[in-house]
Amino acid sequence: MRKFSVFAVAREALRGHKGWEPQWVSPEPRKEYDVIIVGGGGHGLGAAYYLAKEHGITNVAVIEKGWLGGGNTGRNTTIIRSNYLYDESMDIYEHSLKLWEGLSQELNYNVMYSPRGVMMLSHNIHDRQSFKRHIHANRLHGIDNEWLTPEQAKDFCPPLDISATARYPINGAALQRRGGTARHDAVAWGYARAASDRGVHIIQNCEVKGIRRGPNGEVTGVETSRGFIGAKKIAVSASGHNSVIMSMADVRVPLHSVPLQALVSEPMKPIFPCVVMSNTVHAYISQSDKGELVIGAGTDQYNSYSQTGGLQIITHTLDAICELFPMFRRVKMMRQWGGITDNTPDRSAIQGVTPVPNLFVNCGWGTGGFKATPGSAHLFAHLIAKGEPHKLASGLTLDRFRTGRLIDEAAAAAVAH
């Protein structure tokens, strides 16, 4: 792999950039692989990279129905943070955040991780109780998260309206300074390039149609739109369609899939310095390096695989954004879209073994999977290589829904009494 650097760019500039090579190669599939990863998003590509790099397993194919990073990796609002409540969540998201901090250098690909701070607004007593609970838990776990007064919140994010006459006045905020954003496409491409460099096969436009099983029920390969491909192990990480893929091996996973919408404004000069989220008024917003306001909206009220959504969801979100930032009412929406999120009953992910031998699953990241990408990929690679979870991911088992040992992050942000 040719190293990316300012010198390489300068050299190429002198000869019209004719010397660049493909960032990843797309060979014809082999007859069989040691590991097939289903799903070419950040989690799947990252897992392939770490399998090759840390476990020496390079006879690996990543199989993608469409184009790399075309699912939720390329559709999300790129928020990164680790200030979750439960140990299991803090472990995995903090592991991820630490990997984010060095990811550009690790991959030799600028993923533009930008720790501009993620600020969550508190609007009432219940928010404050919940945020303080997070802040104290984070502090004792070694994760940064601090309480701000309304004035401090406004200092950190000047466009914020902290007036007492707001419909839901702000009584404080929780700020994780190391939180921020990254460039989503670059994450997929960077992992693909680095994995490809280590011998991983990246196979796009290849839809998995079935999972073939051996005499003992173990997986033996996948039926695809490009024919059968054998595999000793299969790892599924196909967000939005995980329950569809898993059902091919007769495994029912407790997921429901709903479209989540997002939108961007027209690009503008820097106006918004950080990420702001509000659970009470249902909004989150940041500004991309290109200048667009990136705004996350809600989910449709019903299950669906449609990567679009109703106008009313966007309306509700912009209501909230304009309530928090009244000067944005004259800003224009440039593009809206949707992506399918797989949600578990406790809103925490599933990563673990399945009842089917040699079939592994990484799913259920809900609306927050992007931030987990490097951590999830790293731990998923461990699971695939060793056949058992890394201790940081040991709580994310599929079995927990049977036993009741839930990691209920949604409940922890419980509704007002």
Added chain:
Amino acid sequence: MSGANRIAGQGRLTPARTARFTFDGKSYEALEGDTVASALLANGVHLVGRSFKYHRPRGIVSAGPEEPNALIDVARDAARRQPNVRATVQEVFDGMKVTSQNRWPSLTFDVGGLNNLMSPFFAAGFYYKTFMWPKAAWEKVYEPVIRRAAGLGTAPTEEDPDHYANRYATCDVLVVGAGVAGLSAALAAAATGARVILCDEQPEVGGALHYDRSVTVDGKEGFVWAQEAAAKLAAMENVTVLSRTTAFGYYNHNFVGLVERVTDHVARPDRKAPRERLWQVRAKRVILATGAIERHMVFGNNDRPGIMLASAARTYLNHFGVAVGKKVAIYTANDSAYEAAFDLKRAGVQIAAIIDSRSKPGDAVLNEARSHGIEVLPGHSVVDTKGHRRVSSITVVRNGGGGKRSIAVDALLTSAGWTPSVHLFSQSRGKVAYNAETGQFLPGTYAQDCLSVGACNGTNGLQATIEEALAAGELMARATGNDGGEKVELRGENAFEWTGGMAGAAEGAGADTNVKAFIDFQNDVCAKDIRLAVREGMHSIEHIKRFTTNGMATDQGKLSNLHGLAIAAETLGREIPKVGLTTFRAPYTPVTFGTIINHSRGDLFDPARKTPMHAWEEAHGALFEDVGNWKRAWYYPRAGETMQEAVDRECRTVRAVAGVFDASTLGKIEVVGPDAAEFLNLMYTNAWDTLKPGRCRYGIMLREDGFVYDDGVVGRIAEDRFHVTTTTGGAPRVMNHMEDYLQTEFPHLKVWLTSTTEQWAVIAVQGPKAREIIAPLVEGIDISNEAFPHMSVREGKICGVPTRLFRMSFTGEAGYEVNVPADYGQAVWEAIWARAETLGACAYGTETMHVLRAEKGYIIVGQDTDGTVTPFDAGLAWAVSKKKTDFVGIRGLKRPDLVKEGRKQLVGLRTKDPKLVLEEGAQIVADPNQPMPMKMLGHVTSAYWSENCGHSIAFALVEGGHSRTGQTLYVPMPDRTVAVEVTDMVFIDKEGARLNG
């Protein structure tokens, strides 16, 4: 004449009606009806903006919404300012201030223009390859610089004083676009009697008829016919014609979003009128007549000011009366651009040459050009241009080499052909199909009840368009059950049939070259950038788009997408349809946030719910807290009191005398029917069939997974009638939860549910003197302790109005909750208050309520529980029936992890320092000196100063808490560690004597 380039006798504007505006501080004169673009061109201003990345000088490219370059900042006053407005669609009004964007210090001298010199370095995706060293510099140096350089306009900084409106509408047929096709379709549909909405983004109908003067319909000039047709439609009762109205989004089930610009073109708008109006239209059928957009030619330095689309130049001449140059050349790959030369020539403009990249232009236009004496160069191409702030010359070569010459021009008009506007069709989830013959993506498979007609359907020729549109209009209208009227017939003629067109790089900008041949002007994407993306392995069109940012600018690729696709296909050696289009997403053109939210702001953002006693509480000095949508009285400070002092006083008074509390926000559900008790047996953990009429019981409701969902007191009014109460925040979801089970799991039960939350005002009277307060006011109920013990309910009268009187308590004191119809709430409250005040009682708010209930060990679901707590964890095992064989959550409760040792359980805490109040949310550990990450045992759910106890009190969820009574645990805070003792949860009156007093 307003502007030196306005030509007398040309255009449709009235010379006498002028307006003045400023551009970058300089004043210009315009005519009413001008766009900013036409007015600037009339005044000879071509340089209007700078590009995103290279800051290259840019001019006006188009005369419509596809404009990539001429983005301006438009201000009426300081607060009424909008960035990134297309100069080509913004109408001029007198007094408007227009400012150019993305330049510093000025448009003509822009320091950012240095980027252009660095452009070999700034190839597509270069930022993924660099800015990685040193690691810290990305955040501190590189990114801030990139952010400042990027962006276009400046965001508004003041709150927008304008207001916006919303209309919901339904119709039989919605026709989008009012050119020849849309008008014809609307005429045919309207004639059947169908309810028709016709919308068009321009101020006047006509579409292409704005510029195409060689067209007649029914013997009239096309544009004149169009105005008459629109007037006829507007006069019909069953038709709504909306101008300045863009259909921006096509959603599910023929739901189409329109935005109508109401006042942005008016100098002094009526302040009562909205600035823009959102139309949310549900149409039985939709007809898309959205036309086509002309593409530019892709060649070296094709981006200089003065280089524009041929049809745009015709619009400026034929509609606005403006000549875009004095010596104009045309560079085309298709016949339509010739007509621009004919129109300009007739208006007296010198045509330098028509350069046609095809060796065989259409005979008709070729002959016409020669009859005008215009030099035509078939089989030639423009390969370069010169000119800094405006094009000054072009370099022409013969295709394949030779014949190089330079031609001096002050404008160059280009046309590579027409791209059908399939945006809305595609948004509707319809699938496009590629027509290899015309090189166009056209509507293929429809997903919703709509039809495309005219240019957006690839239909060529005027009469063919009219016939297709008339047929579609009638067909769609009849499909909605309208069968009146006579067949509409129209006859159209046009001078020339148009053929030709190309996509991708033209001669001299091919794969072997390194010229800057722009395809996406705004984002500075050149043909070579697409090739670079392919070289780097980006083989999906979505990857190419994202890697190069082609089509991601504010015009969303209206000009550039097909060019990008064609170059990618050529580079990949694949056919165009095999590479495929990127997804079309709403909105068609950007939509103001304010329009989307319209009325939903301030008080209407989220309506505040107020109880019937709210006004009294406000008048008596209450401060309020938000609980869900409700405004609840929080505490009643007297003059000079702090919050703590007020709450302490209220707490003391309630226990010593009595207090009056507004409990109206509690959720209330009337559960009625012969199976009501059986239903409640299934919904709650405890038994309800054993509850006698006239008695109440505290109930716990679980989710399927066994965790506490809600709680409340339920009174049995009669054998078949229960008065259920829920938490304030839980009211709607408990109602849904019950309905859900009733309809899906227990449909055999005869039970009816009615939400009565807002029908009852609830006045809690609590304390030793509670009975004395209400006794004189109550009629028909014996409220003596014997006849009306704790946990009873009676119907009767209070203050002469009907009441459901509950004997119950959330304070630990003897008390009543007086339910009266909401309309009587304030009057009864005042009557009770008059008695209470005389006897020395106080009004108290939610904060005191919280303290009093905590003193007594009562939990609040949602604060002391969080969706992970079983009734056993919460110490409510007594409320879970051991006899019942079924209730919601019974199986969930039996899961291994819900019954194992060491679960987090609710306990009381006392701080070793009695004065110290814990922080709610603080974490609890056994060993405060352990290293990070610490093993956390649980957290503080509630914590208060208890004036009545004389020490602080708290509840906490603690691992194995029920077996830790007496243990010392620690709460590590940032500045100190607090030692606490685990206790039970009842801090006063453990025997419950006061309840029965």
